[in-house]
Amino acid sequence: NAGVTQTPKFQVLKTGQSMTLQCAQDMNHEYMSWYRQDPGMGLRLIHYSVGAGITDQGEVPNGYNVSRSTTEDFPLRLLSAAPSQTSVYFCASSRLGTGSNEQYFGPGTRLTVT
Amino acid sequence: DAKTTQPPSMDCAEGRAANLPCNHSTISGNEYVYWYRQIHSQGPQYIIHGLKNNETNEMASLIITEDRKSSTLILPHATLRDTAVYYCIVRRTTSGTYKYIFGTGTRLKVLA
DSSP: OOOEEEEOSEEEEOTTOOEEEEEEESSOOSEEEEEEEOTTOOEEEEEEEEETTEEEEOSOOTTEEEOOSSSSBOOEEESSOOGGGOEEEEEEEEOOSSSOOOOEEOOOEEEEEO | OOOOBOOSEEEEETTSOEEEEEEOTTOOTTEEEEEEEEOTTSOOEEEEEESSSOEEOSSOEEEEOTTSSEEEEEETTOOGGGOEEEEEEEEEOOSSOOOEEOOOOEEEEEEO
16 A cells, blocks of 8 residues: 555745645545645644545635545645745545544645745 | 644653643534644654543553543653654544644653
């Protein structure tokens, strides 16, 4: 199992550019989520999904779009990048239902918007 | 969703037990308490979780008060590799939509 993979590892964007952060998992997990982590801060939930075709907003959804066409993939789109979106982005996945439902995190994408 | 409050930082001597407190006074009856840790800038790593009873695994123990308004994560014999930021999170248990809301965590430094 590769677990949760994220690409790219690093990205620099200019203000106004758009891009997609990729996230994939090979554990057949129903639940997937995106977080951002600003320097010295905790993680904040952007969007999450409980299955293909189902997404919902987290704490800080503005400026980001998501879709979930397959169980494996959960891309995060920045529509028009702003310096305030400079952050480290983590994707995570877990099972739903009973049990520990621990979240498995990817290695992160470090995004800088100039 | 219930919020959590943790001290911003703690020190612990190597080989001693590290006791990390968390306050979650607004927790609901069906919300689990989860603990994760983040070493450097890596993705957070699951440690342990519980609902009402105390729990223990190979990494740590989780003590939840009877009223469930607070909990303590115990690392029984802290090592230098346990230096990390520890997050206490409350998550709803319903089988449908749920959210993990991270706080700012406790930065634990294990001292040699």
